[in-house]
Amino acid sequence: MLPDWNRLRVLFHVVRSGSVSAAARELHVTQSAVSQSLAKLEAEVGAQLFVRRPRRLVPTPAGTRLFGVVAPFVEALEGGVEEIHRAHHELSGVVRLGAPVEFGTHRLPPLLAAFRHEHPGIRFELTLGHPSLLLPRLDEGRLELAFVDVFDAPGSRPSTAGLEVVEVLEERLVLVGSRAYEAEHLAGSRAQRRLEAASFVAYQPAAPEIRGWFRHHFDRVPARLEIALAVESVQAVIEAVRLGMGLGVVPSHTVSADLDTGALVAITTRRRAIRSRVTLVRLLDKVPSRAEKAFVRALGRSRGSGAT
Amino acid sequence: MLPDWNRLRVLFHVVRSGSVSAAARELHVTQSAVSQSLAKLEAEVGAQLFVRRPRRLVPTPAGTRLFGVVAPFVEALEGGVEEIHRAHHELSGVVRLGAPVEFGTHRLPPLLAAFRHEHPGIRFELTLGHPSLLLPRLDEGRLELAFVDVFDAPGSRPSTAGLEVVEVLEERLVLVGSRAYEAEHLAGSRAQRRLEAASFVAYQPAAPEIRGWFRHHFDRVPARLEIALAVESVQAVIEAVRLGMGLGVVPSHTVSADLDTGALVAITTRRRAIRSRVTLVRLLDKVPSRAEKAFVRALGRSRGSGAT
DNA sequence: ATTTCGCATTAGCATGACTAATGCTTCCCG
DNA sequence: CGGGAAGCATTAGTCATGCTAATGCGAAAT
Numbered sequence: 240m241l242p243d244w245n246r247l248r249v250l251f252h253v254v255r256s257g258s259v260s261a262a263a264r265e266l267h268v269t270q271s272a273v274s275q276s277l278a279k280l281e282a283e284v285g286a287q288l289f290v291r292r293p294r295r296l297v298p299t300p301a302g303t304r305l306f307g308v309v310a311p312f313v314e315a316l317e318g319g320v321e322e323i324h325r326a327h328h329e330l331s332g333v334v335r336l337g338a339p340v341e342f343g344t345h346r347l348p349p350l351l352a353a354f355r356h357e358h359p360g361i362r363f364e365l366t367l368g369h370p371s372l373l374l375p376r377l378d379e380g381r382l383e384l385a386f387v388d389v390f391d392a393p394g395s396r397p398s399t400a401g402l403e404v405v406e407v408l409e410e411r412l413v414l415v416g417s418r419a420y421e422a423e424h425l426a427g428s429r430a431q432r433r434l435e436a437a438s439f440v441a442y443q444p445a446a447p448e449i450r451g452w453f454r455h456h457f458d459r460v461p462a463r464l465e466i467a468l469a470v471e472s473v474q475a476v477i478e479a480v481r482l483g484m485g486l487g488v489v490p491s492h493t494v495s496a497d498l499d500t501g502a503l504v505a506i507t508t509r510r511r512a513i514r515s516r517v518t519l520v521r522l523l524d525k526v527p528s529r530a531e532k533a534f535v536r537a538l539g540r541s542r543g544s545g546a547t
Numbered sequence: 548m549l550p551d552w553n554r555l556r557v558l559f560h561v562v563r564s565g566s567v568s569a570a571a572r573e574l575h576v577t578q579s580a581v582s583q584s585l586a587k588l589e590a591e592v593g594a595q596l597f598v599r600r601p602r603r604l605v606p607t608p609a610g611t612r613l614f615g616v617v618a619p620f621v622e623a624l625e626g627g628v629e630e631i632h633r634a635h636h637e638l639s640g641v642v643r644l645g646a647p648v649e650f651g652t653h654r655l656p657p658l659l660a661a662f663r664h665e666h667p668g669i670r671f672e673l674t675l676g677h678p679s680l681l682l683p684r685l686d687e688g689r690l691e692l693a694f695v696d697v698f699d700a701p702g703s704r705p706s707t708a709g710l711e712v713v714e715v716l717e718e719r720l721v722l723v724g725s726r727a728y729e730a731e732h733l734a735g736s737r738a739q740r741r742l743e744a745a746s747f748v749a750y751q752p753a754a755p756e757i758r759g760w761f762r763h764h765f766d767r768v769p770a771r772l773e774i775a776l777a778v779e780s781v782q783a784v785i786e787a788v789r790l791g792m793g794l795g796v797v798p799s800h801t802v803s804a805d806l807d808t809g810a811l812v813a814i815t816t817r818r819r820a821i822r823s824r825v826t827l828v829r830l831l832d833k834v835p836s837r838a839e840k841a842f843v844r845a846l847g848r849s850r851g852s853g854a855t
Numbered sequence: 856a857t858t859t860c861g862c863a864t865t866a867g868c869a870t871g872a873c874t875a876a877t878g879c880t881t882c883c884c885g
Numbered sequence: 886c887g888g889g890a891a892g893c894a895t896t897a898g899t900c901a902t903g904c905t906a907a908t909g910c911g912a913a914a915t
Contacts (some may be wrong), residue, residue, distance in 0.1 A: 241556075307625050
């Protein structure tokens with residue numbers, strides 16, 4: 240059984256200062272309190288830790304041994320507590336982020352770079368992956384913030400229990416095809432049956448974004464779709480679409496140039512385009528560090544979003 | 548200001564066990580006590596150490612940092628306390644001794660060897676030197692036991708305050724000269740004036756043992772003595788006496804063979820020979836380890852001395 | 856929808872850390 | 886050499902606090 244740790248602290252001060260009275264001053268207690276504390280520690284440990292000499296104490300080998308154990312702990316503890324204070328009160332430290340591959344590769348780095356320019360003392364560690372990877376890590380305390388792109392599909396939105404969710408980015412999603420593919424397979428038609436018969440390039444075999452597009456524009460999901468390619472990369476999807484492998488859903492800003500030149504054609508209906516929201520997620524009960532706060536504020540300013 | 552150390556212990560158990568309830572079981576307190584203790588630690592440190600999730604806690608970086616400081620301390624403390632227990636309850640460990648050069652070089656080693664034969668688990672560290680070196684070290688807790696040869700001379704006996712002094716060895720001291728030297732300078736005379744005119748070989752320039760010899764045999768000390776050689780070595784003194792450099796005081800057992808053959812002659816008077824006592828000194832209030840106790844008992848048996 | 860589980864909170868109490876006072880022993884100084 | 890100083894040990898008493906028992910809360914499991 241380990242002895243009382245506060246008594247070990249008393250022993251540390253007695254050995255370092257050289258006397259009971261000096262230790263009492265350092266600890267802001269009376270000499271009597273220190274004397275009794277040492278006596279109790281000796282009883283707990285079952286060994287004499289000091290020899291009492293006139294006007295002073297002499298540590299025994301056992302007392303010296305314990306001091307040797309406690310002294311490095313005091314040093315490490317002082318360093319640790321100071322570091323925690325510094326992290327809590329200064330704009331510095333590491334913020335661990337999670338983000339989807341696409342967002343984290345292309346959209347986030349410019350934001351981080353701009354932020355770092357204003358706050359060089361803050362560093363980031365970025366984990367790229369699907370929300371199914373990121374949200375558990377957030378839950379386990381391994382990430383401070385997670386960017387999550389959640390499509391408006393029933394059954395796919397994860398639980399927000401215990402989480403604070405803030406929308407930080409919204410982008411329009413469009414279904415596009417190459418000019419040649421559109422001419423051959425649709426010839427200008429926007430009928431649902433004609434569209435369902437086309438081939439598609441998706442991000443996953445289940446093609447949730449394609450089904451979402453149909454649900455949004457026609458209120459129903461096709462029983463089956465021809466997924467010519469599944470690849471979790473917006474750039475790869477765009478390239479496959481350019482090559483005429485089929486239609487694909489992409490953020491409109493990624494193909495704005497192709498749409499302007501007419502190389503790609505947007506498949507539109509009377510309904511507005513789907514909007515995809517990237518949300519920032521963090522643990523509800525976790526007190527954010529100043530670095531985290533500063534970053535979240537900067538995100539809000541860069542998007543003009545006043546979300547709380 | 549450092550946080551309460553017993554609360555750090557609570558944090559250690561919570562992180563290691565994974566929950567407040569498990570930590571409570573390990574610490575033999577209620578779950579409520581652990582919960583309150585963590586809350587107070589967070590207030591002391593001024594930073595959140597855990598995020599509260601349903602049915603569990605997640606350490607924050609600050610909590611993980613403190614755990615990283617405390618964990619090695621716990622390991623070292625357990626090792627230290629176990630070692631103290633072992634040293635206290637087993638016949639093992641190190642006994643640090645001090646002894647005069649002569650005694651520690653020739654008389655003590657056979658005693659230590661015999662003792663070690665019976666108690667192989669006990670080791671010794673021997674410091675050779677004058678009592679003026681040994682007694683302060685004893686006082687400072689750097690020696691457990693000190694052998695001290697104290698001549699019966701006023702002003703030279705050190706204070707025994709706070710010390711336990713046990714006589715463990717007694718030997719007769721004789722003043723000797725070579726047969727040739729005695730014939731030439733004394734011619735059998737034992738008159739004090741004739742003796743004072745002789746040359747002497749001493750252990751120190753001040754020759755306290757020579758002055759002690761005169762005080763013992765004639766109740767007065769010569770105003771000046773011719774110290775032909777001063778060397779702190781009994782063997783060196785004996786050799787110098789053999790060579791006729793003068794008279795010297797030596798333990799009688801070291802020259803018994805030379806006295807038998809007549810190579811050396813003892814200068815005697817009607818008074819008995821001086822007796823030199825080697826005493827064993829230790830701190831009065833220091834609880835001796837089992838190793839120390841066993842050694843002191845063995846010393847008593849080897850000398851037939853029943854001293855307490 | 857109900858039950859389970861673990862953590863947070865509250866009220867109250869037993870106890871142990873602490874203080875004030877005093878005793879003891881050595882050391883210092885005039 | 887005697888009185889005062891210094892530091893540690895001890896005792897008696899106080900009160901702040903660590904703890905328990907009971908309960909509330911919120912998510913997860915059934």
